[in-house]
Amino acid sequence: MSPTPKTGRELVLQxxxxxxxxAKTADLHRAAAFLEWARGIRAGCAKQRGGAxxxxxNGWRKYVDAPVRW
Numbered sequence: 399m400s401p402t403p404k405t406g407r408e409l410v411l412q413x414x415x416x417x418x419x420x421a422k423t424a425d426l427h428r429a430a431a432f433l434e435w436a437r438g439i440r441a442g443c444a445k446q447r448g449g450a451x452x453x454x455x456n457g458w459r460k461y462v463d464a465p466v467r468w
Contacts, residue, residue, distance in 0.1 A: 404412070418426065 421429070
């Protein structure tokens with residue numbers, strides 16, 4: 399029985415582990431700083447998309463009169 403093929407994520411993680419073994423401390427520091435920066439960018443993009451979705455979902459309200467309540 400042949401082994402199950404590796405996913406793309408598993409291949410990339412194996413590549414990363416191989417490079418970590420050969421890297422210097424400064425290289426690891428730069429890589430960690432880059433990954434932290436990239437995660438922050440993605441979080442900001444997600445927050446911006448969420449705000450845009452909310453604005454689109456509630457955008458119709460500015461063109462409609464509020465209901466009358468007694």
